[in-house]
Structure formats: structure tokens, C-alpha cells
Amino acid sequence: MKKIKLPHGIPDYNLGEIVREVPNSEPPALPVNKKLKVIGKRIKRIDALAKVTGSAVFTADVQLPGMLYGKILRADVPHARIKSIDISAAEEHPGVFAVHIFEKRYEGANPKKNSPESGYPDVIYAGQPVVGVAAVSTDIAEDAINLIKVEYEPLDFVVDLDRARKPGAPLVYQTDVDQEASSGGEDIEEGLKSRGNVRGPTTRSFYGGPRGDLEKGFKEADVVIERTYRTQVQTHCPLETHGVVVDYNRGHVTIYASTQSTKGTRNDFAKTFNLSKSKVRVISEFIGGGFGAKHSLGSFGVMAGFLSKKSGRPVKLMLDRKEEHISAGNRPNSVQFMKLGAKKDGTLTALKQLSYGTAGIGLGAGVGNIAQAMYECPNFKTEQYDVFTNAGPGAAFRAPGNVQGAFALEQLIDELAVKLDTDPLQLRDKIDKSMIRKVQRERAVQLLNWKKPKKAGSDPGPVKKGIGVAQAHWPRFVNLDSTVEIRVLRDGAVEVRSAVQDIGTGTKTVLAQVVAEELGLKAEDITVLIGDTLFPIGPPSGGSVVTGSITPPARNAAHDIKTQLIELAAGELNTDTDNILTENGWFFSKTDNSKKISFHDLAGKLRVEQITATASRSDDYGGFMVGTVGFEELGAVQFAEVSVDTETGFVKVDKVVAVHSCGRPLNIGQIESQINGGVIMGIAYALYEDRVIDENTGQQVNPNLDQYKMPFTFEVPEIQIELIEEYGARSSTDATGIGEPANIATAAAVANAVYNAIGVRMTELPITPSRILAALNKAKKENNE
Amino acid sequence: MKNKKPKKEKSGSISRRGFLKGAGIAAAGTVIIGSGVAVLESRKSVQNKDFEPKTINISMKVNGSIRQLNIEPRTTLADALRNELHLTGTKVGCNRGACSACTVWINGIPTLSCMTLAIEVGDREVTTIEGLAKNDRLHPLQEAFMDHDATQCGFCTPGMIMTAAHLLEHNPSPTEKEIKVALSGNFCRCGTHPKVIAATLDAAKKM
Numbered sequence: 008m009k010k011i012k013l014p015h016g017i018p019d020y021n022l023g024e025i026v027r028e029v030p031n032s033e034p035p036a037l038p039v040n041k042k043l044k045v046i047g048k049r050i051k052r053i054d055a056l057a058k059v060t061g062s063a064v065f066t067a068d069v070q071l072p073g074m075l076y077g078k079i080l081r082a083d084v085p086h087a088r089i090k091s092i093d094i095s096a097a098e099e100h101p102g103v104f105a106v107h108i109f110e111k112r113y114e115g116a117n118p119k120k121n122s123p124e125s126g127y128p129d130v131i132y133a134g135q136p137v138v139g140v141a142a143v144s145t146d147i148a149e150d151a152i153n154l155i156k157v158e159y160e161p162l163d164f165v166v167d168l169d170r171a172r173k174p175g176a177p178l179v180y181q182t183d184v185d186q187e188a189s190s191g192g193e194d195i196e197e198g199l200k201s202r203g204n205v206r207g208p209t210t211r212s213f214y215g216g217p218r219g220d221l222e223k224g225f226k227e228a229d230v231v232i233e234r235t236y237r238t239q240v241q242t243h244c245p246l247e248t249h250g251v252v253v254d255y256n257r258g259h260v261t262i263y264a265s266t267q268s269t270k271g272t273r274n275d276f277a278k279t280f281n282l283s284k285s286k287v288r289v290i291s292e293f294i295g296g297g298f299g300a301k302h303s304l305g306s307f308g309v310m311a312g313f314l315s316k317k318s319g320r321p322v323k324l325m326l327d328r329k330e331e332h333i334s335a336g337n338r339p340n341s342v343q344f345m346k347l348g349a350k351k352d353g354t355l356t357a358l359k360q361l362s363y364g365t366a367g368i369g370l371g372a373g374v375g376n377i378a379q380a381m382y383e384c385p386n387f388k389t390e391q392y393d394v395f396t397n398a399g400p401g402a403a404f405r406a407p408g409n410v411q412g413a414f415a416l417e418q419l420i421d422e423l424a425v426k427l428d429t430d431p432l433q434l435r436d437k438i439d440k441s442m443i444r445k446v447q448r449e450r451a452v453q454l455l456n457w458k459k460p461k462k463a464g465s466d467p468g469p470v471k472k473g474i475g476v477a478q479a480h481w482p483r484f485v486n487l488d489s490t491v492e493i494r495v496l497r498d499g500a501v502e503v504r505s506a507v508q509d510i511g512t513g514t515k516t517v518l519a520q521v522v523a524e525e526l527g528l529k530a531e532d533i534t535v536l537i538g539d540t541l542f543p544i545g546p547p548s549g550g551s552v553v554t555g556s557i558t559p560p561a562r563n564a565a566h567d568i569k570t571q572l573i574e575l576a577a578g579e580l581n582t583d584t585d586n587i588l589t590e591n592g593w594f595f596s597k598t599d600n601s602k603k604i605s606f607h608d609l610a611g612k613l614r615v616e617q618i619t620a621t622a623s624r625s626d627d628y629g630g631f632m633v634g635t636v637g638f639e640e641l642g643a644v645q646f647a648e649v650s651v652d653t654e655t656g657f658v659k660v661d662k663v664v665a666v667h668s669c670g671r672p673l674n675i676g677q678i679e680s681q682i683n684g685g686v687i688m689g690i691a692y693a694l695y696e697d698r699v700i701d702e703n704t705g706q707q708v709n710p711n712l713d714q715y716k717m718p719f720t721f722e723v724p725e726i727q728i729e730l731i732e733e734y735g736a737r738s739s740t741d742a743t744g745i746g747e748p749a750n751i752a753t754a755a756a757v758a759n760a761v762y763n764a765i766g767v768r769m770t771e772l773p774i775t776p777s778r779i780l781a782a783l784n785k786a787k788k789e790n791n792e
Numbered sequence: 793m794k795n796k797k798p799k800k801e802k803s804g805s806i807s808r809r810g811f812l813k814g815a816g817i818a819a820a821g822t823v824i825i826g827s828g829v830a831v832l833e834s835r836k837s838v839q840n841k842d843f844e845p846k847t848i849n850i851s852m853k854v855n856g857s858i859r860q861l862n863i864e865p866r867t868t869l870a871d872a873l874r875n876e877l878h879l880t881g882t883k884v885g886c887n888r889g890a891c892s893a894c895t896v897w898i899n900g901i902p903t904l905s906c907m908t909l910a911i912e913v914g915d916r917e918v919t920t921i922e923g924l925a926k927n928d929r930l931h932p933l934q935e936a937f938m939d940h941d942a943t944q945c946g947f948c949t950p951g952m953i954m955t956a957a958h959l960l961e962h963n964p965s966p967t968e969k970e971i972k973v974a975l976s977g978n979f980c981r982c983g984t985h986p987k988v989i990a991a992t993l994d995a996a997k998k999m
Contacts, residue, residue, distance in 0.1 A: 055938040058946030059930070059953060061881015061921035065946075068880035144875075146866060244981050246885045246893060246947040295883075295947030296981050328886040511945025511982050676941035684944060684983030712979055713890035720972040723985040 011036045013628070013736035017668075020446055025736045027628040034525070034566035034739050040671060040732060045524040046740075047732075049676045052516045053530060054293070054509070065293045066265040067325050069252045075104050075141040077314050077324030078148035079307060080155050081334065082130040082137050085397040085705025086164035086177065089127040089137070089157060096154035097140055102147040105317035106155075107139045113279070113306040114334075115368035115400045116184035130159065131179055131368050132397050133705045134333035136306050141314035141322045164397040166700045168340055168365045171204040171396045179204055179368060179395035186370040189302035190268055191403020192484070192550030192747070193371035201395075205363070208390035212376040213482075213633065217388040224357025224386030228348030230426050236345065236415035237771040240365075240698040241338040241691075242331070242715065243404055247295020249335045250325030251308045255315035260287045264308065265325075267297040268547030269506045270488070273540045275304035280312055291538040294510040298688075299403035300336030301510075302547055307335075332710035336402025337698060339364040339372035343415040348386075349423055353437045355384035364411070365394040366401025375408025377751070378416045380640075381480040382438045397705055403549055405688065406481055406747035410754065414772060417477035417755035422768065430459040431476050431759075443733055444478055444642040447666040450729055451476075451644055455664060464766025469654045472661075473764025477755035479643035481551060481747045483670075485631075485738075489556040489624040490543035493522060493564040495572065496617045499607035501526065501533050507545025507557050508538040512746060513677035514553055520673055521558045521740055525565035526572075527589035528606065543621060551641060551744030554673065559738040560622040566739075567620035575612060579604050627737045641748040643667045645686070647756040648724075651764040653783055656776030658761060660690050660724040663753065668731040670743040675730065682728050682749045689753020691718045697773050852913050854879070855923025865911055869903075870894045872910035873920060881921035881950045891979035893951040896920045902958045921950035924957060933957050936995035937988070944982030952978050956992045965996050 008028050013036040015025035022039070040047030057063035094106045112128040112135070130137070138155050142148035163177035170176055180201065188195040196209045210216055225231060245265075251272075252263040260282065266272045269289040277284045294301070304312075311324040326335055341364040348357035360379075364372030373391040404410075420438075424431040432448050439445065451457060460474055494502040503522055509515045519533035536542065546556040569589060576594035577584040580602045588595045594609055596602035646664040651657070663686050672678055695716040699708050709715045734741055754772065761769050767782045847862050854877060861876050870887075873879040873896070885893035887906045894906040897919040924931045933953055936942070943949045952975060959966055959974040966974070971992045980988070 049941075051938050052941060052943065054946075055941075055943055058943040058949050059921075059934040059937045060925060061879070061950045063946050064880065065883075067883070068874070070875070070878060070880075144864075145871075146864065246883070246891065246945065246979065246981050294945060296945040298981070328888070328890075511943075511947075513944075680941050680944050680982070680984065680987060683986050684981075687983035687985065688981075711888060711890060712886045713888065717979060717981075718985075719977065719979065720975045720985050720989070723983075726986055 014039045014734040015736045017446055017731060017733050022734065027736055029628050030625060032563065033625065034563055037740065039734065043524055045520045045530055047672055047675065050516060050520055050530045050674055052513055052677065053519050053535060054515050063293045065247050065295050066250050066252060066263045066291070067247055067295070069263045069323065071252065071254060071321040074252065074321040074323055075143060075314070075318055076145040076148050077139055077141045077311050077322045078145060078152050079136045079310055079330070080138040080152045080157070081330065082135045082159070083133060084130060084159050084161055085133040085166065086162040087130040087159035088162065089125055089130060090160050091158045092127065092138060093156040094138060097151040100147070100151040100154055102143040103140055103151045104320060105141040105314045107310060107313040107317060109136055109138070109310070113309045116180065116186040116370050118180050118182050118184050132399050134330070134399050136310060136334070139310040139314050141318050164705050165204070166396050166398050166705050167702055168342060168363060168394055168396065171365065171394050172363060174203060176204055179397055188371065189403050190271055190547035190549050191299040191302045191407060193403040193407035194373050195370045204395040205392050206370070206395070207392040209373055210388070210390055212379060214376055214380050219386035221357050221359055221386050221388050225348040227350070227356040229351045230423065231346065231348045232419060232422055232426065233346045234419060234422070234770060236343045236418065238341045238411045238414055239696070239772050240340045241404065241696045242698050243298045243300040243336055243402070244331070244712070244715070244717065245296030245298060245300065248326040248328065248331040249301060249305055249307060250323070251311050252321055252323040253308070253311040253315040254321035255312060258282070258286060262287065262289045264289050264291050265294050265301060266291050267294070267301040267508065267510050267549055268303070269508050269538055269540050270544045271302050271547055272304045272308065276308065276312060279304065279309055289540045291508045294508060297510045297548065298405050299407065299549060302403060302549055305335070328712060329710040332698070332715065333707050334399045336404070337399065338404035338410065339366040339401040341372065341374050341411040343374055343411070345415050345419050347419050347423060351427065353423070353427055353429060353434045355382055355438050357386040358384045360389040363392045363394050365396045365398065367396055367398035369400030371401055371403065371407065373408045374412040374415070377409045377412040377480045381416065381478065383440050398700055405685070405750045409481060409751050410692065413477060413479065413751045413755045414758065417752065418758050418768065418770065421475065421759040421762065425463065432457065435478065439478070441640060441642050443640065443668050443731070444644055446731060447642065447644040447668065450731060451646060451664065451666045454729055455646060460763050463763050466764065470650050470652050471764040472648065472650050473760040473762065474646060474648050475756045475759025475761070475763055476644065476646050477752040477759055479645070479748045479751035481641040481751060483555065483641055483743050484550045484552045485624065485627065486546035486552045486556040487624045488544055489546045489560055490621060491557060491561040491564050492543050492619060492621040493561070493568050494617045494619045495568055495610055497610055497613050499610040501528065503533060503535045503537070503561060504542040505537050505545040505557060506540045506542050507553060508548055510548045512548065512553065512681060513674055514548070514557065516677060517554055517558055517673040518561050521562045522565040525562050526569055526606070528592055551747045553744055555670065555738065555743040556624050558673065558740040558742050560624050562739045563622035563625070564620040567622065568618060571618050571620070572609060576604055576609055579609065579612060629737065641669060641743060643748045643752055645752040645756045647753065647760040649757060649760040649764055651761055651779065653765060656779035658694055658774055658779065660757060662725045662727065664727045664729070665749070666729045666731065667745060667748060668733045669745040670733055670735055671741040672730055672732060673742045678730060678745050679728050681745045683726050685746065685749020686726050686753050687718055687723055689750050690722065690724070690757060692772065693754035693757040694773050695722070848911070850911055852910065853915070853917040855919060861910065863910055865909070867910050868906055869896070869908040869910045869913060869918070870905035873905060879920050879922050883947055883950055885947070885979060892955060892977045893948050893979070895951040895954040897954060897958060900958070900961070902955050921954060924953065931957055932998045933960060933992065933995040936991035936998070940987045940991040940994060942984050942987040942991040944984050948978060948980040948984070952980070952988050956988070960992070960996055960999060964999060966992070968993065
């Protein structure tokens with residue numbers, strides 16, 4: 008072990024240094040961004056050229072010789088027993104190479120008992136895959152799908168969260184079920200029992216369980232607020248749908264996958280097909296978005312595997328847009344019963360949270376840990392229940408749980424501020440112990456020239472303006488299974504190799520930056536080869552873990568390479584290794600500037616064609632802060648300004664101010680882009696998106712982009728971003744991700760702004776014109792009474 | 793009925809074995825994936841189109857050159873470009889005209905290629921994202937997209953660029969609102985809109 012001095016704190020606030028004891032293999036401390044050349048700058052994405060010229064090859068674009076196209080017949084009933092399946096006509100159809108019937112269900116929760124008499128799994132949602140076909144074109148595969156006859160024996164079904172909770176509701180599962188959580192960050196507690204369709208409750212997170220004594224806390228309170236909040240089901244809608252190309256070739260399988268986890272996809276496939284991991288290779292060079300839904304192989308991937316195995320040919324199976332909506336994941340809805348107690352000075356005395364949510368046939372419909380972790384409150388209890396319905400399985404979705412949780416919690420805190428007639432930022436100063444959010448609020452006050460918001464609904468005229476604030480909390484997760492190999496080749500090329508994937512967040516570019524900084528090169532000098540399980544395994548792209556997990560080993564491996572090169576340079580320049588300086592692609596003698604050799608020429612002197620170094624993510628410097636809240640969490644504060652037309656109910660978001668931090672920022676442009684994305688997705692969640700299932704048929708009625716309402720250019724407001732550097736001295740790069748925190752606070756900020764505009768609380772998402780008008784009418788009636 | 797039944801070959805329709813033989817001429821070659829690993833594929837192609845409904849031969853002018861296509865009449869322009877001509881820069885997001893990812897130009901007019909049959913194109917000229925750069929010089933909009941970080945996952949990017957580039961052809965100095973109108977049908981889930989608008993404004997200045 009050795010001691011190194013690292014930057015610690017927030018520039019222009021409390022920046023200092025801290026000494027940490029770290030393993031000898033760790034590189035020297037990286038100074039603050041101001042002193043660096045490549046890190047922390049607006050570096051162009053290294054794959055931008057491929058994206059703007061159309062040469063980027065996504066999974067949807069992969070074409071292999073002899074490739075077939077797969078298509079899935081999906082059940083068009085929400086709950087049924089399959090009596091028979093006749094695939095003979097499909098098999099005979101010219102151009103069809105393989106037909107496969109699923110013998111079990113490969114998605115949702117796994118009932119412990121699942122051995123249907125018919126030999127086919129029961130259908131438990133409309134959209135469940137039943138049969139797959141591989142043919143020479145998608146059109147012909149579709150023709151064949153239409154020739155398949157499935158006889159269903161319909162069963163009673165339930166798709167509504169409230170109805171599914173009632174005694175006597177049709178059961179989705181007959182037994183207790185479990186499900187492995189994905190790497191996307193949703194919480195699923197093992198071994199919980201079900202009563203009817205209701206499973207749980209979950210009462211714990213990694214922050215611990217209940218605290219204190221609720222009853223005592225509410226007794227101590229001067230103000231008690233009770234509210235019920237509802238959030239809708241949101242679908243991920245990545246523009247590239249889920250899909251794979253599986254090439255099952257004599258026991259060796261190559262899979263091109265639009266995935267957030269090459270590792271997870273490989274491991275799922277190896278397990279399902281009983282193959283060694285070394286026989287399965289997953290390649291994922293460009294991914295058209297994921298947002299949490301693309302962490303596993305998926306039932307379609309299993310189907311493509313069977314079809315490729317049967318046909319002996321590569322099979323491409325991309326979901327169409329409808330399949331994407333109904334079967335490929337969603338953010339579960341929620342109903343949250345909240346009760347908050349506080350003293351007159353704002354001190355929280357008790358917080359009780361009871362929630363139900365449905366991830367359809369899956370688990371993971373909790374409302375996160377934000378209520379437990381964001382504010383100081385000695386007496387706290389949460390009970391979070393999963394409710395099964397006959398609908399497509401949920402999936403991790405950008406800050407799973409905490410987006411739903413923030414909508415309720417942050418409106419509740421806003422309501423408390425109004426009740427106590429205090430500034431919502433001052434109230435948070437009192438109850439929020441997070442250092443980073445304190446600084447963020449201070450920065451926002453200066454930036455916005457912030458004053459206590461005007462009285463709610465006080466604007467004259469029909470169009471009323473409002474401002475609202477809400478905060479985000481997301482833990483700083485690290486995935487230790489993160490390994491990078493760096494190679495330098497004799498022609499001076501530098502390669503970064505890892506199985507980690509870039510889902511559009513810019514992982515390739517930050518890897519290039521970190522390695523370039525270490526080696527004294529430019530980002531564009533680095534070749535980043537990632538998204539391939541032939542390379543060392545990297546983390547899944549979920550939970551904002553990638554940057555904090557993969558960039559430290561990249562720097563450590565680059566440092567190892569640099570050490571090897573310095574030794575070589577010292578020999579070439581006839582000096583000591585201590586006397587070598589690397590800068591701008593050159594190795595210098597510190598004492599004699601004329602003694603120098605370029606990176607390129609030095610690489611030419613290598614004894615072998617390449618030198619290589621591999622590093623894995625080491626433990627956090629200073630030890631992991633498991634279950635603690637505070638300084639280094641990924642907190643954020645967001646403000647929304649809205650206009651509400653009280654005659655039409657139409658809400659327009661005029662501006663969002665987003666104050667964020669993510670440790671040491673690596674690439675400013677990419678961070679801004681992700682914050683923009685989180686904010687826009689949050690606005691869409693607040694105002695537009697809503698998966699609607701018809702209760703009479705069990706079918707989603709809006710399963711495409713023309714029906715499922717989404718923001719386009721006119722719905723996107725001005726977004727002002729303030730990024731605060733924060734050094735935690737936790738790793739050799741000290742950087743973290745930004746994907747989740749960007750998405751957590753927005754909907755709550757919009758809802759609070761709507762309240763400030765019209766003086767009526769909107770407790771149900773999405774905040775549609777009809778809901779605004781209904782709420783205004785109800786308030787008017789109540790005022791008249 | 794289980795799916796493991798013996799395969800019988802029906803007379804009158806093309807047999808599986810016959811089909812394979814017929815497909816024997818096609819490409820065996822090397823596929824280079826972007827991660828730099830070469831995969832040698834030696835299997836025969838099955839991209840033979842000897843099925844009902846009958847395929848037809850058409851020619852189409854794409855990015856300046858005349859291309860020959862043998863396609864089913866129902867083939868969309870998007871599928872023809874992507875699957876037959878391997879111009880996969882044009883993306884399909886929804887396949888029903890709701891996301892504009894598939895935008896190409898036909899005689900210079902932005903057109904949704906997923907809503908257009910390949911046989912409708914006739915003697916008009918198709919320009920795709922691959923044909924936007926002229927003589928290896930990027931279109932200023934492509935440069936601006938890179939400078940402004942206007943791509944995230946990149947899947948909507950070709951459609952965004954083809955739409956915005958058309959706007960700039962006809963309106964060299966658009967206002968922000970005019971850009972928003974032009975791009976109002978282009979869906980992006982990553983949230984690139986603010987930077988796409990900034991990039992388009994910037995490209996207009998430089999053109």
C-alpha cells in the first residue's frame with residue numbers, strides 16, 4: 008500500500024486535498040480538470056463520424072451471408088390455456104427454414120411450478136411469444152406466421168392495478184414467484200410471499216429497513232399531510248427496437264445484440280442453451296438506445312437462438328414497434344399512499360410510504376429508495392408491493408423506482424413548504440443533509456436570481472405561469488466486474504479493449520479520453536474496441552455505473568502501459584526512467600529537452616508486435632460507502648417553468664434549469680447531452696406518455712409512436728444546465744455516470760410548477776389537459792361549497 | 793402438434809434442397825465488423841427471390857449511380873435500400889411513418905422510405921445519408937452535428953440530418969422556429985433535440 012494525496016471537494020466551494028492509502032498498483036493522483044488536457048473537455052465523440060454518415064452498424068443493420076429473418080407469433084389474448092398449435096402450413100411455406108414453438112416462458116417472474124398439461128406454457132399477457140419462424144425475408148416470415156393456427160382456451164384476466172389487488176381477481180400466477188433482478192438497478196427482494204396478485208411488501212433497501220417509531224413521529228408533528236399519488240406505465244421506446252442476430256454455428260454461437268449488457272446477454276444464452284461461456288460471443292458495437300430495457304437476452308433472443316440452431320443459419324430477429332411496446336419492458340405504474348409529519352420549523356418527524364405498482368407479469372414495481380434516503384427523518388417506514396397483472400413485463404427504466412418515488416416525495420415536500428409558508432429551497436436546506444445538493448441549490452439561487460415563489464395560482468388571466476423545484480437522489484454504484492485491456496502496437500496504435508458497450512452515452516469517447524490523458528496523446532489517437540465479449544468483461548450500461556466502473560481500470564491499464572514505454576524510452580534516450588516525461592505524443596528527458604523520441608517511433612522499437620496491460624476495477628479508495636448517504640451521491644436539483652392554459656388545460660414547459668454533478672466530469676458535451684435526455688424524458692413522463700391497456704380486451708391500444716404520445720421538437724423547452732465538479736477521491740479517475748439522476752426530478756419539478764401556476768395539486772401522471780380541467784373544476788366546486 | 797415433425801417436400805412448391813442449390817451462386821465473403829475483428833463466413837447466401845409473389849427487376853438511381861434490384865413488389869424503399877443495396881444508414885424506427893428515422897430524399901424532397909414502395913420510385917433519384925457527403929467532403933450539417941454533440945445513440949441521426957439538410961437547401965438562414973417545424977416529425981428518445989437545433993443553426997451560418 009502507498010499513500011497518495013488526491014483532490015477532494017468542490018472547486019470554488021471547499022476544494023482541498025485528502026490523503027488516501029491505495030494499493031501500490033494504483034497510478035498517481037489525477038489533478039483537477041483545470042490542469043488536464045483531454046479529460047473534462049468538450050471532446051468530439053470518437054464515433055460521431057460513423058453516426059453522421061450512416062456507416063455505424065447497429066444490430067438492425069447487421070447482414071451475414073445466408074442470414075434468415077425471424078418473426079414471432081404472439082398471443083393475441085391476455086390469459087389463456089393453449090389447446091393446440093398447428094404449424095404445418097408455416098413449415099411448408101416456401102422460404103421458411105425453421106419454426107419453433109416455445110415449450111416454456113422465458114420472461115416475467117418464474118413460477119416455482121410451471122408444468123402445464125398441454126405441453127405449452129399458459130399465455131399470461133397479450134403479446135406473449137408462442138411460435139417463431141425463420142425465413143428468407145421478414146415479409147415471408149410474416150406470411151408464415153399468418154399460417155399458424157393456435158387454439159386458445161380463454162381465461163379471466165386482469166390488467167388494472169386496482170382491480171388486480173381486489174380479492175377474487177383473476178390470478179396471474181397460482182403460486183409464489185421469484186425473479187432475478189436485471190443489472191438495470193431495479194430492486195427485487197427474494198423469497199417474498201404473494202396473496203392473490205399482490206406480492207410483498209418490500210420494506211428494505213441497501214440503506215436498511217424502517218427507522219424509529221412512526222406513531223411517535225406523527226405525534227410530534229405540527230403539520231401532517233396525507234396524499235395519494237399515481238404514476239402511469241411508461242414504455243422505453245428506444246429508437247432501435249430490441250433485437251439480435253444469432254449465428255448458431257456447430258456449437259459456436261455469435262450473437263449481434265442491441266444490448267445494454269454484452270456480458271448478461273452472453274451469460275443468458277450460455278445458460279439457456281447449456282453452453283460454455285467461451286462458446287458464446289456477443290457483439291454490440293452500436294446500440295440504438297436502451298434506457299434500462301435491454302439488459303438481458305430476452306425471450307426474442309432465446310427464440311432467435313432456437314431458430315438459428317434449427318436452421319443452421321444466422322437469424323436476425325428485430326422486434327417491430329408494436330412488439331417493443333407490448334413485450335419489451337416498461338416502467339411499472341404506481342399508487343403511493345404518503346403521510347408526512349413535520350414541525351413548524353420544517354423538521355421532518357415521520358414519513359410513511361405505502362405503494363403498489365404493477366410490472367405486469369414481472370417484478371420490480373417498487374418506488375425506490377428516494378423517500379428513505381433523501382431527507383433526514385428519524386421515523387420512516389415503507390411498504391412496497393408488487394401487483395401482478397396480465398400485461399407485458401416491466402423492466403429497469405432509467406432510475407427505476409426513484410422516478411416514481413420522486414414524483415410523490417417531491418410534491419409532498421413542496422406542499423409542506425406551502426403549508427409552512429416557507430421557501431421550498433430553504434426548507435430543503437434544513438432537512439437535506441446532502442452536501443452536493445446544498446451547493447447545487449446555492450448555485451441555482453444565484454443562477455435564477457431565486458426568490459420565494461409567488462402565491463400559487465395568483466397570475467391574472469387564463470394562461471398562468473408557475474415555477475417548481477424538485478431534487479434527485481441516486482446512489483453512486485460501482486460494478487467491480489469491469490476490466491479493460493490496453494494494447495500498444497508497433498505502429499504506434501493504441502487500442503482499448505473491453506466488452507463494455509456504448510448505448511449512446513459516450514462510453515467509447517470517455518475511455519479514449521482517459522487513456523489519451525494518461526499516455527500524453529489525443530482522444531482521436533486511441534482506437535476503442537468495445538462491445539465484444541472476446542474482450543475482457545465490462546459492466547452493464549445501467550444504474551449510471553459505467554463511467555465510474557470502467558474508466559478507473561482503463562486509466563490503471565494505461566498507466567501500466569506507460570510504465571513499460573517509459574522503461575523502453577529510458578533505454579533509447581540513455582537516461583533513468585525517473586527522468587522521462589510524456590507529453591503531446593513525445594517522451595522527453597526532463598533534464599535535456601533535446602533528448603526525445605516520439606510515441607510512434609518508440610512503439611517501433613517494441614520487441615514484439617504489441618505490448619498489453621489489463622486492469623480490473625479496484626475497490627474504492629478509502630473503502631466503499633455502503634448504505635451511506637451524502638457527499639458523493641449523484642444528487643441533482645431541477646427547476647421547471649411552465650405555462651398552464653386554464654381554459655384548455657394545456658401545459659407547456661417553458662424552461663428547465665438542471666443543476667447536476669457526476670464527480671469529476673469527463674466529457675462536458677456528452678454530460679450535457681445526457682442531462683438533456685433525462686429532462687426531456689422527464690417532461691414526457693410528466694405530460695405525455697401513458698401506456699393504455701383496454702380493460703375489456705387486455706390489449707394495449709397505443710402500441711406505436713403515432714399513438715403513444717411523445718415529445719418532439721415543439722415539446723422540448725429551453726434547458727439550462729449547470730454542472731458542478733465534485734472530487735470524492737474514490738478512484739483513479741473519480742468520475743461517475745449521469746444517466747439516472749438526470750431523469751429523476753423533472754416530472755416532480757413540472758408538477759410543482761403546475762401547482763404554482765394554478766394552485767391545484769396534480770397528483771396523477773400524466774398531467775393531461777383533461778386532468779387539469781377536471782382538477783380546476785373540482786377545486787372551483789369545493790371553493791363554492 | 794409438436795414442431796419436430798418430419799419434413800416432407802411438397803411437389804409444386806420449391807423444395808428446400810432445390811432452393812439451397814439454386815441459391816448457391818451468392819456471396820461467400822468476409823464481413824468486417826466495426827470492432828475490428830474479421831469474421832470469415834463461408835456459407836452460401838439464401839437471398840434468392842424465387843418465390844411467390846414473384847419478384848421483379850427494377851433499376852433505381854441511388855446516390856448518383858443506377859442500381860439493379862430484384863425485389864418483391866411489396867418491398868418498401870427502406871427495405872430495398874437496407875436489405876438489397878446494403879445502405880443501412882437509413883433506419884427504420886416504427887415502419888409506419890411516425891418517427892422519420894427513415895427519411896431519404898426523392899428528387900431532393902424528404903420522403904419517408906418506410907411508407908414508400910421501392911417500385912414507386914421510378915426514374916426519380918434517391919439520396920440517402922450515405923450520399924450526402926460529396927467527394928468525401930462532409931455536408932456542413934454533418935460537421936455541425938459532430939461539433940455540437942448532436943448525436944447520442946445515433947439511430948435517429950440520419951433521419952434528422954436528411955430532414956435538416958433539406959431545410960438548409962431551401963432556407964439558408966432558418967430561424968429556430970423554422971428548424972423546429974422542419975424537424976417536428978423526427979423522433980429522438982435520447983433527447984438530442986436541443987443540440988440538433990443548435991447544430992442546424994450553426995451549419996446554416998457556415999454554408
